[in-house]
Amino acid sequence: MTAFRSLSAAMIKGFLRDKMTLFFVFLFPLMFLVVFGLLLGDSGSDKTKIAAVGDGPVLTTLEQTGAIELEKHGDVASARQKVDDGDLPAAVVVSGDRVELIYAASDQVAAGTVLGIVSGVVDKINLGAANVAPRFTLETKSVEDASLKPIQYLTPGILSWAISISGVFGAALTMVSWRKKQVLRRIRLAPVSTTTVLTSRVLVSIGTAVAQGVAFVAVALLPVFGLKLTGQWYLALPLLVLGTTAFFAVGMLVGAFCKTEEAASGAANIIIMPMAFLSGTFFPVENAPPWLQTVSNVFPLRHMNDGMLDVLVRGKGVEALLVPSAVLIAFTLVVGFIAARIFRWED
Amino acid sequence: MTGARIPAVVVADIRKSYGELKAVDGVSFTVAEGEFFGILGPNGAGKTTTLEIVEGLRKPDGGQVTLLGEQPWPRNPKLLPRIGVQLQASSFFEKLTAREQLQTFGSLYGVSRRKADEMLELVGLTDKADVQENKLSGGQRQRLSIACALVHDPDLVFLDEPTAALDPQARRNLWDVLRAIQARGKTIVYTTHYLDEAEILCDRVAIMDRGRILAMDAPATLVRGLDAPTHVVLQKGLLTREAARGITGVDDAQEDEVSLTISTRKPAPVLSALAERGTLDGLQVRTATLEDVFLDLTGREYRA
Structure with a gap:
């Protein structure tokens, strides 16, 4: 058994036997995926529900639009009550040829939507009744735009975030604990090269990242969450690897500075949490103010996220890897170099 | 090899x-x-x-x-x-x-x-x-x-x-x-x-x-080199300090609340003299150790 293989095996065993680490690497990010996935799950496809009184072609056509769901009421008063109470954004009352729309002024977005749809329907029926052929025809076509359904940006985002956690924590805690317990000195006294030790540790982190990728994508693909992978998903693999090395380098830096495991996890959290929020892990970064988007470019997670989104859900090809990969490689080299310079074998 | x-x-x-x-x-x-x-x-x-x-x-x-x-x-x-x-x-x-x-x-x-x-x-x-x-x-x-x-x-x-x-x-x-x-x-x-x-x-x-x-x-050489006396410890009251000092080979005798401690560099004749007097009850013999060597070298008690 070579030193490389047995060191890797030792680290994998240590990892698998540590419930706490397993939790933070797999279950903790998965929890976020499940919670956010369920919370935000249907928000895009929700029909707007309004109260309806009466019957006739207007109401039938409204239902056929697919955008409005009608809640039938026997009388105007009870329908009105629903709107007054804020339970429903609007009520449509049809009596003969008269269509009355009562809407709550507080929710302008819903009101605008309902108003547009109802007036559209009314106009269309009027045209039909006047026997006039429409001059303009409207055709609609949907495309995958930048604003994705929540699960579509959550999965790549949370996966990248989870990899940053396992990379930074893995490297930092291993280094601190090995230094504190003098395993580093012990290794230094053995005829094994630093490269062997380092590469076996990085390889274990990369293996972890791939396992995270498989686990998270598998969960997100479940019908409840409904992730749809587009394009060449396997292009995510180079990003997994390069992201891991970049975050591993960050972890090495943290580990070089911190003397205790507690200090190292504190420092790792201080780095990861703001980075996760600013890099679009939980919310698309496009919604942030422009200056914040600029700031977020300093984080490797932002670029990893962008790359992951492109190849997993935006259906982009290999060209989408160029910028993120270049940034991650540069980050690994620079941070890794600094970490190597301040590395200490012992306290 | x-x-x-x-x-x-x-x-x-x-x-x-x-x-x-x-x-x-x-x-x-x-x-x-x-x-x-x-x-x-x-x-x-x-x-x-x-x-x-x-x-x-x-x-x-x-x-x-x-x-x-x-x-x-x-x-x-x-x-x-x-x-x-x-x-x-x-x-x-x-x-x-x-x-x-x-x-x-x-x-x-x-x-x-x-x-x-x-x-x-x-x-x-x-x-x-x-x-x-x-x-x-x-x-x-x-x-x-x-x-x-x-x-x-x-x-x-x-x-x-x-x-x-x-x-x-x-x-x-x-x-x-x-x-x-x-x-x-x-x-x-x-x-x-x-x-x-x-x-x-x-x-x-x-x-x-x-x-x-x-x-x-x-270690044995260090202790021997010390030329430190052997201490023979007896229960108090079996022998007076003066009687102990009278035995041939005894360098010194000290008494405290519970025991009489005899210092000697010739333990064998002293022990047989004590045996003749029938005063061997509770007897302890303590020879010099590395701690005495440390004390001798540094002038202070050894504290680990």
Whole structure:
């Protein structure tokens, strides 16, 4: 058994036997995926529900639009009550040829939507009744735009975030604990090269990242969450690897500075949490103010996220890897170099 | 074993300062092949720093170290497989069992995995092979840690306070392990702050205090060289102080609340004189120990 293989095996065993680490690497990010996935799950496809009184072609056509769901009421008063109470954004009352729309002024977005749809329907029926052929025809076509359904940006985002956690924590805690317990000195006294030790540790982190990728994508693909992978998903693999090395380098830096495991996890959290929020892990970064988007470019997670989104859900090809990969490689080299310079074998 | 008998360890005038503190202040010693050499002294005497310099973990400010004919500093991969080091803290990989620890450390030296079981047997941990390191007792961890230092069959073994913080039974178990290692022809250099233990185990000891070696020789020689009197302790009331002083060979006699202590350099005739008087009840004989040597060298009581 070579030193490389047995060191890797030792680290994998240590990892698998540590419930706490397993939790933070797999279950903790998965929890976020499940919670956010369920919370935000249907928000895009929700029909707007309004109260309806009466019957006739207007109401039938409204239902056929697919955008409005009608809640039938026997009388105007009870329908009105629903709107007054804020339970429903609007009520449509049809009596003969008269269509009355009562809407709550507080929710302008819903009101605008309902108003547009109802007036559209009314106009269309009027045209039909006047026997006039429409001059303009409207055709609609949907495309995958930048604003994705929540699960579509959550999965790549949370996966990248989870990899940053396992990379930074893995490297930092291993280094601190090995230094504190003098395993580093012990290794230094053995005829094994630093490269062997380092590469076996990085390889274990990369293996972890791939396992995270498989686990998270598998969960997100479940019908409840409904992730749809587009394009060449396997292009995510180079990003997994390069992201891991970049975050591993960050972890090495943290580990070089911190003397205790507690200090190292504190420092790792201080780095990861703001980075996760600013890099679009939980919310698309496009919604942030422009200056914040600029700031977020300093984080490797932002670029990893962008790359992951492109190849997993935006259906982009290999060209989408160029910028993120270049940034991650540069980050690994620079941070890794600094970490190597301040590395200490012992306290 | 090489034909030309070069010493296993040659340390010449090594020095190391931390700011004002001279942790190691001109230490020299030589350890022969197969010897059990002890470095003793109270905490803070500079034992560990000395050992770390000798092992090649620290660069001395001055002086020379040669191990098996090689320089340990800077890190010397040619030398590393021939030396085994047990560090003061028990350094283990997380969550691995005793056997896995040995296999992993062994693999760093290219040793086959079967060697692990042999080592476990040597240190008496065969029945703990599948127990994780953090679930072992203090004494078991120390023995495992020593086994890890020996797994690649080094010629020269360094042990830093292997018996520290162990209960008396665990200490004695460990002594057996250390003797077994010496019986395999290894050279052992070890530090301890237990003088009594060093007296029992070591072929030669160096007594250190404040970064310097105060004395170095076989423990028996050091004690003999002290020319210290033997103390014979009797129950009080069996004999008066004056009567005791009258016995031939008695240098002095002192009394306290419970006992009468006779100092003598000729214990045999004094003991027979006491036997004639029938005053042997509760008698204790205490000969000089390394602690007396330390007291003589430093002028203060030994405090570990």
